[in-house]
Amino acid sequence: MGRLETSTQELSLKNYVKTFVHREALGQMFRLGLIGGFNTVFTLSLSVLFREVFSMRDEWAVTSAWVVGTLVSYALNRTWTFSLDTDGANARETLHFFGVNVVAWVLTVAIVWLAGRMFGALSNLEFIFAQLVAAAIIVIPKFAAYRDVVFRRSLEDAREASEGE
Numbered sequence: 001m002g003r004l005e006t007s008t009q010e011l012s013l014k015n016y017v018k019t020f021v022h023r024e025a026l027g028q029m030f031r032l033g034l035i036g037g038f039n040t041v042f043t044l045s046l047s048v049l050f051r052e053v054f055s056m057r058d059e060w061a062v063t064s065a066w067v068v069g070t071l072v073s074y075a076l077n078r079t080w081t082f083s084l085d086t087d088g089a090n091a092r093e094t095l096h097f098f099g100v101n102v103v104a105w106v107l108t109v110a111i112v113w114l115a116g117r118m119f120g121a122l123s124n125l126e127f128i129f130a131q132l133v134a135a136a137i138i139v140i141p142k143f144a145a146y147r148d149v150v151f152r153r154s155l156e157d158a159r160e161a162s163e164g165e
Contacts, residue, residue, distance in 0.1 A: 043069035108134040
């Protein structure tokens with residue numbers, strides 16, 4: 001690879017990173033953070049409930065809570081974070097959203113499993129902490145995937161519609 005190609009790629013990456021530091025993106029990240037915070041508490045509560053009340057193994061408790069939390073997250077992020085009405089939702093968008101969240105779920109389950117292997121049976125507090133570590137690791141990549149993959153077409157359509165008015 002030539003020096004010019006490397007410089008062009010570095011410039012492209014630099015320009016991409018800049019897209020995270022403007023008013024609209026910062027507002028979206030703030031709203032994503034609020035929804036993420038709410039959804040984290042909601043999902044953690046469900047996972048502990050499933051673990052304690054229904055005696056589910058940790059992996060199943062995390063998975064069951066993840067399914068419910070992902071549905072809630074999709075609806076909230078589509079309508080509030082990215083200001084898209086629910087009429088525009090489509091199968092591609094929904095599948096991409098779940099795809100991004102499957103990666104997040106795999107990482108979360110892996111971290112919980114690893115914590116259990118390293119420290120033995122986890123208390124509820126340790127169980128929650130392991131899930132919070134995973135959430136912290138994936139927050140920025142998740143935002144980028146939501147914005148640039150999941151809701152990209154819908155956001156472009158909304159921009160075009162507002163510019164045409």
